Amino acid sequence: MPQHLRVLLSPFFILLLFVIGSVYVSTLPEIWLAVLPWAPYFLSITALFMAWHFNKGRVFVAVLIVMAALWVPSYLKQDHNLPLVPTVLALTWLSLMRERGCLNRFTFNRIFLFAVLFAWWGALQTGWVKLPTTVPLMGGEALDGRTEFIESVLSLGLIGLSITLLLALWWRRVDHFSACILGTVVGIILINVLPITRLHETILFSALLFLWVWQLLLESRHMAYRDELTGLPSRRALNDAMAALPSNYAIAMVDVDHFKQFNDTYGHDMGDVVLQMVAKTLERYRGPAQAFRYGGEEFTLVFRGKHVEGAPDQLNWVREEIEEVPIDVTTARGQEKVINVTVSIGWAVPEAGDDPSQVIKRADEALYKAKKKGRNCVVGRA
Numbered sequence: 001m002p003q004h005l006r007v008l009l010s011p012f013f014i015l016l017l018f019v020i021g022s023v024y025v026s027t028l029p030e031i032w033l034a035v036l037p038w039a040p041y042f043l044s045i046t047a048l049f050m051a052w053h054f055n056k057g058r059v060f061v062a063v064l065i066v067m068a069a070l071w072v073p074s075y076l077k078q079d080h081n082l083p084l085v086p087t088v089l090a091l092t093w094l095s096l097m098r099e100r101g102c103l104n105r106f107t108f109n110r111i112f113l114f115a116v117l118f119a120w121w122g123a124l125q126t127g128w129v130k131l132p133t134t135v136p137l138m139g140g141e142a143l144d145g146r147t148e149f150i151e152s153v154l155s156l157g158l159i160g161l162s163i164t165l166l167l168a169l170w171w172r173r174v175d176h177f178s179a180c181i182l183g184t185v186v187g188i189i190l191i192n193v194l195p196i197t198r199l200h201e202t203i204l205f206s207a208l209l210f211l212w213v214w215q216l217l218l219e220s221r222h223m224a225y226r227d228e229l230t231g232l233p234s235r236r237a238l239n240d241a242m243a244a245l246p247s248n249y250a251i252a253m254v255d256v257d258h259f260k261q262f263n264d265t266y267g268h269d270m271g272d273v274v275l276q277m278v279a280k281t282l283e284r285y286r287g288p289a290q291a292f293r294y295g296g297e298e299f300t301l302v303f304r305g306k307h308v309e310g311a312p313d314q315l316n317w318v319r320e321e322i323e324e325v326p327i328d329v330t331t332a333r334g335q336e337k338v339i340n341v342t343v344s345i346g347w348a349v350p351e352a353g354d355d356p357s358q359v360i361k362r363a364d365e366a367l368y369k370a371k372k373k374g375r376n377c378v379v380g381r382a
Contacts, residue, residue, distance in 0.1 A: 014214060088158070234293055241292075
């Protein structure tokens with residue numbers, strides 16, 4: 001549960017901060033008030049450039065959807081009548097799509113699809129298109145009270161269904177993109193229902209666009225410091241962590257036994273499955289130790305402070321838990337069977353004058369001894 005809430009913290013804190021700031025916007029100097037209406041455009045250009053640079057097509061389209069919600073009502077000369085339903089539907093639809101990169105046929109197809117959605121809404125709003133049994137969503141004059149009621153229920157139903165789906169996606173994926181989509185939808189709804197001025201609306205739209213700039217910054221850090229296959233912090237993150245270790249710590253090196261032979265027998269895809277399983281097991285012990293992908297089939301566990309004393313027991317539990325996980329594989333003859341993999345672990349604590357690189361070296365030596373002892377064991381060198 002904390003991990004789920006952690007990914008929501010940034011988007012909703014940003015929204016809250018901008019909402020509070022909008023209350024005091026009238027106290028800003030006049031020059032700032034003159035520049036403020038341009039803030040959404042500056043932030044959108046920044047977000048679009050960053051999305052293109054990091055090849056994040058979904059973020060690129062999400063920013064365009066937010067800008068459409070800002071720009072379309074002004075173009076139709078309908079202040080405070082946002083395209084709420086098409087915006088929520090477009091963002092929900094986008095969250096269901098896979099990342100396909102930026103500025104390619106997938107991106108342009110999505111832009112065209114959502115442009116048609118907004119164009120249809122605009123046509124209904126302005127009366128360019130009239131249906132005998134319907135009226136414009138979120139605005140316009142009803143043909144009769146019953147039709148207006150049906151339209152309101154339909155609009156609320158679509159929005160409610162979209163929010164429910166977005167919540168389910170956020171809960172399942174636990175990623176910043178899903179959290180930002182959810183935060184954007186909440187922000188769009190607030191802009192639509194709150195009795196705010198055009199200036200306050202500009203501030204809230206700036207918050208939504210800043211949200212995507214922040215998401216891209218988090219994504220860039222994730223790409224730099226996270227291993228793509230396992231999701232664990234990478235070796236670069238380990239190097240940064242070692243620079244801030246306390247005086248009392250322990251480092252363990254975890255190596256998958258016979259990994260090359262496993263790859264040769266069952267294929268690299270199954271090898272990836274094994275690495276992901278080991279990473280997931282190590283993540284369960286993130287309380288006492290932080291796990292890193294060191295490289296290849298090697299992982300690193302770092303214990304700090306009071307957790308150092310319990311390191312040997314924790315490492316044995318890790319080893320036993322990995323050994324108990326069944327893995328379904330297919331042999332070269334096409335036969336399916338269940339196997340188990342094991343790991344060897346070496347660990348060490350610092351001696352007088354040691355730096356973390358020396359402790360890792362001694363943990364590697366302990367790992368080599370564990371391999372010599374027959375593997376599937378833990379060897380410590382205090």
